[in-house]
Amino acid sequence: ARLVVLVSGSGTNLQALIDAADDPAFGAEIVAVGADRTGIAGLGRAEQAGIPTFVQRVQDHAERADWDRALTASVLGYQPDLVVSAGFMKILGAEFLTAFSGRIVNTHPALLPSFPGAHGVTDALAYGVKVTGCTVHLVDAGVDTGPIIAQGVVQVEDADYADGGEALHERIKTVERTLLVDVVGRLAREGHRIEDRKVWIPAHE
Ligand code: GRF
Numbered sequence: 001a002r003l004v005v006l007v008s009g010s011g012t013n014l015q016a017l018i019d020a021a022d023d024p025a026f027g028a029e030i031v032a033v034g035a036d037r038t039g040i041a042g043l044g045r046a047e048q049a050g051i052p053t054f055v056q057r058v059q060d061h062a063e064r065a066d067w068d069r070a071l072t073a074s075v076l077g078y079q080p081d082l083v084v085s086a087g088f089m090k091i092l093g094a095e096f097l098t099a100f101s102g103r104i105v106n107t108h109p110a111l112l113p114s115f116p117g118a119h120g121v122t123d124a125l126a127y128g129v130k131v132t133g134c135t136v137h138l139v140d141a142g143v144d145t146g147p148i149i150a151q152g153v154v155q156v157e158d159a160d161y162a163d164g165g166e167a168l169h170e171r172i173k174t175v176e177r178t179l180l181v182d183v184v185g186r187l188a189r190e191g192h193r194i195e196d197r198k199v200w201i202p203a204h205e
Contacts, residue, residue: 001027001028001029001081001082001187001188001189002028002029002031002078002079002080002081003021003028003029003030003031003080003081003082003083003084003184003188004030004031004032004034004078004080004082004083004084005017005030005033005034005046005083005084005086006034006035006036006075006083006084006085006086006088007034007035007040007042007043007087008035008036008037008042008087008088008089008090009040009041009087009089010040010041010042011040011041011042011043011044011046011086011087012173012177013086013087013107013173013176013180014030014033014042014045014046014086014087015045016177016178017084017086017180017181017184018030018045018046018049018051020181020184020185026185026188027185027188028081028082028184028185028188028189030046030051031051031078031079031080032053032054032075032078032080033045033046033053033054034053034055034056034071035053035054035055035056035088036055036056036057036058036088036089036090037055037057038055038057042087043055054074056070056071058090064093065093067093068092068093068094068095068096069095071092072095072096072099075096075099075100076099080100080103081103081188082103082104082105082184082187082188083100083103083104083105084105084106084107084180084184085105085106085139086107088106089118091143092104092139094141097139097140097141102138102194104138104139104146105136105137105138105139105149105180105183105184105187106136106137106138106139106144106146107134107135107136107176107179108120108135108136108137108144109121109132109134109169109172109173109176110123110124110134110135111124111131111132111133111134111153112135112137112144112148112151113144113145114129115127115132116143116144116145117143117144120144121165121168121169121172122164122165124156125156125160125165125168129156130155130156131153131154131155131156132153132154132168132172133151133152133153133154133172133175134151134152134154134172134173134175134176134179135148135150135151136148136149136150136151136176136179136180136183137149138194147194147197147198147199148197148199149183149187149192149199149201150179150182151179152175152176153175154168154171154172154175156168183201186201187201190202
């Protein structure tokens with residue numbers, strides 16, 4: 001399967017996918033990496049791996065819809081089977097969702113439906129939860145609201161309240177990378193089906 005991965009930051013989830021894709025048995029190749037900004041480590045990781053990259057910045061377009069159209073065209077150009085949003089910090093618009101409907105996977109650093117949005121780690125911490133974690137889900141028109149594919153749990157430690165969630169987010173990302181690689185590999189090899197918000201990935205015969 002052909003993957004396009006979208007990033008906005010350090011790209012450690014991307015790196016986990018790059019490393020996994022080195023094994024032909026993984027069943028997927030990353031054909032391109034896209035970002036909404038330049039100068040991020042995620043793009044450097046792609047370049048290091050010899051993977052084509054592209055950047056579509058919202059501020060380079062008169063309207064948000066123009067950016068969405070340009071991003072859609074950039075991704076379509078690589079003919080992906082799956083689009084993976086791995087720390088991509090923009091909401092994907094209607095045109096993008098229509099072009100790749102049901103084939104966009106996102107990873108979120110909280111146990112959805114709790115704590116959606118750009119501050120899931122610190123929102124969970126502020127709420128005083130005892131466990132949090134990460135969610136891999138299909139993207140729909142909402143913010144972090146699509147059908148859930150897999151979740152991983154991370155215990156909150158007392159020390160986490162003292163560092164603004166830094167250590168907690170790193171522990172979440174450790175679980176997240178493993179979960180994302182497992183899910184993307186299974187989707188790539190087995191395909192999937194969605195029935196009233198339940199996502200089914202056939203067990204490997
Ligand atoms: C991940 O935890 C992702 O869920 C969140 O931002 C982080 C991105 O980390 N949206 P990286 O860029 O993959 O290192």
